[in-house]
Amino acid sequence: MNSFYRTESCGALRANHERKNVKLSGWIHRKRDHGQLLFVDLRDHYGITQCVVDPASPAFVILEHAPLESVVSVEGEVVLRQAHLVNTKIETGEIEVKAQLAVMLSQAAPLPLTVNSDEPFPEETRLKYRFLDLRRPKLHQHIVLRGKVIQFLREQMQSRGFLEIQTPILTGTSPEGARDYVVPSRLYPGQFYALPQAPQQFKQLLMASGFDKYFQISPCFRDEDPRADRSPGEFYQLDMEMSFVTQEEIFSILEPVLRETFLKFAPDEWQVSLENFPRIPYEKALEEYGSDKPDLRNPLKISNLCKLFHNSSFPPFQGALKKKGTIRALKVPGLAQQSRQFLKMLESWALEQGAPGLGYILRKSDKWQGPLVKFFSDDEQLELTREFSDIEGVGVCFMAGPCKEVEQFLGKLRTYVWKALNPEEEKVFKFCWIVDFPMYEEDPLTQSVVFSHNPFSMPQGGMKALEKISPLEIKAFQYDIVCNGVELCSGAIRNHDPEIMKKAFLIAGYADQEVERQFGALLNAFRYGVPPHGGAAPGIERILMLLCQVPNIREVVAFPWTQQGKDLLMQAPGPLPSARLKELHLRPLSS
Structure with missing residues (x-):
């Protein structure tokens, strides 16, 4: 690293750099005035280096009065610390930089939250000043880990022959089990796009298009009430689909991907179960564990x-x-x-x-x-x-x-x-598959039959089951992966037969015309030959919540919303100018 602003990062220097003249740039993380010497911890993305400043040094004038979190550039000589002063908590703890020159690059205003500690602050403060919150070492490392996990997942899928393909963000509405976010059309008055709750139909269309193994790190958008393990707005998943596969073949792909991911990134004191994921039928899970998300520890x-x-x-x-x-x-x-x-x-x-x-x-x-x-x-x-x-x-x-x-x-x-x-807490990650989900359930309010999981799943027994078995007794080729009581992944073998699909939707109260209107592209593709196929979608944030051992999804998302569905940083949602409303064929709310 050699640029105008720095020759080294703040995490690079070691004992072998002794007597080297270096230039560092970063944020002032902490200062300690010991009378005859000023100690400044300089922080960047890569780590922290202690700088020692003598009052006779030209750097002293700049650094003495510089507020915390100001961005400065420091030049000086690398010197070894005395043995009893070595700081084993940081990687650069064997050395310090004897500062000779300093330049103020950006002076910080008074801070609304402290960066150099884990002191708790109200959620509103943390999210409004998220750029400061993200400087805090623990949260910063969560986002670094997120990037590494996603890169590793990509490598794992590509090594298994999967092709990364991006699917549309603006699409039509689809009954995925939650409310859509909708976008008004400027060109077509009174009509709307929807943000995808998941790339469900598109990935099935990719299988109909002859792509054998697809994946992407997919954004999903659902207008639903927030939970600790799901953000009100968007989340990401490792979306994958395969052709000519059975349920067990999908299991044989996903098990090693998730196991290897946890083995690589689990905290040092945690273990990962190496046994094959147990298969637990949905009804047995409820009977023996009282939940379809059992913690097997x-x-x-x-x-x-x-x-x-x-x-x-x-x-x-x-x-x-x-x-x-x-x-x-x-x-x-x-x-x-x-x-x-x-x-x-x-x-x-x-x-x-x-x-x-x-x-x-x-x-x-x-x-x-x-x-x-x-x-x-x-x-x-x-x-x-x-x-x-x-x-x-x-x-x-x-x-x-x-x-x-x-x-x-x-x-x-x-x-x-x-x-x-x-x-x-037992520090081990234990996984299991929950299988044989019911195809349908009874709506507690209307007592009508509705889909219980994924409407695009193949019923076990196919058309014969739909015609001969009571709807509430039909099982589907649907499955979840659960780890330590957290649902990491849902998936299914898909219904690829147009007639079986129509029948399945009819039982859930959808007339043929409605099915054709909402899923016409999928049904039409299936009429021209489509392979049996299936897939799954492990949630990125839930994987990270387990790996980081945090209770809330906001701790592994760079710019999350509040529990009330607001982005305090960017002030969204917000009003539109009247001219923009008119362009979108919308009327302003009456005051």
Whole structure:
């Protein structure tokens, strides 16, 4: 590196550069005035170098009064630090630069947030001054890691024969499960483009066009409510599609790509499971884990006790079974050894979740004890011992009621009680596939049949399944990848038969004319010969959230929006001048 402004970066100098005259440029990260000497930490994209400034040096006049985050250029000689002064926390910690000259390149105004610490600031401040926030070392490194991960993913896909192809950003509306962002047309009054929720139709059209393996790092736009793991606006995914493939063949591509990515970029103290990703059917995931996003580091599983208690006299169990509900239980090793205070904490938590309480039994002194034991017969207690073992210290928590409510509650309890018993997080990434998703589900408001996942998926059993099986019992060739309780990826084998597609949409309430209107290009392409195909789309931000161990997507996005869907930095959304509204054939809102 040799330019007008610098001969080295602030992260390059080592002991072997001793006595070399160098020129550095960067931001003043920190200053320490020790009376006879001024120490200045100079920071750029590559690292930090300590500069030492003698009051007799011409550089002292410039640097003494320079505010933090001012941009300066410093010239001087590289000198070794004394052994006891070596800073092992930075790569340049063996040396310092004895400053001789300094030039102020850009003086900083008073700072609205500190850059040289991780001191928390309100989200509004951080996003309004994101350019300052991004200078903070931790966030800066998150964005550096993002670039490296994307580059690595590209290399992984290209090495497997995938071709990177960009698909349109302005397109038509599509029912992907969320609201579209729409763009008014200037040339066609009253008509609108849409930003793609995903490149779904385009990547399928690429397969119809004869491109065998496609991928891109694709932006996706969804006008939906924000969540910690999804930005209100845009996000990016590794979008991929393949021709002439089965579900297992797609698995054989994606598993090593994700495993290798995590092996390369996982934090030093973290491990990556090297076993093949387990395949867990959707219904089994709900039954055993209470979630279709199970964290496999947690060994607790839920048991179905409907058969065991089919003759129970316990009123809550009787009532649940009469209403075609369920009785489930969570086995918790060590629960009986916990304090009464711990059990009261679980009971309070259950009430906060809307449950009437927490029913449990505990294995102590070779017998079951606890609030529910008196309601169980000797035979039922014997069966419980066979089901959950007679190991001292085991606890069993019960829940009865509608299946969905019971699954959700015990799924949350499974997570809560495991974290309470194991406050030190197991530092390993464990993956699994969730497979055999239902093709349809019942809308809770209208009781109508709607798509449950991806409307372009092939139903298992094809046309015969659509004609002979109840819609809510049809499975689809749909799958997710889950890592440590986070959904990383969704995908499917696609429906490539026009007649099966029409039938599938008809069941979900779409008439033929509506299907032709919304998906005419796709259907038309399929009429001219299309290979069986499928794909998936791992989320870039969710991969990074795991790798960086951050709870919110904003920590791995350079310029995110607020939770309210606003870009405070660029002041968007904002009004348009009346002339622009007229050009777009739009009327201003009345005041």
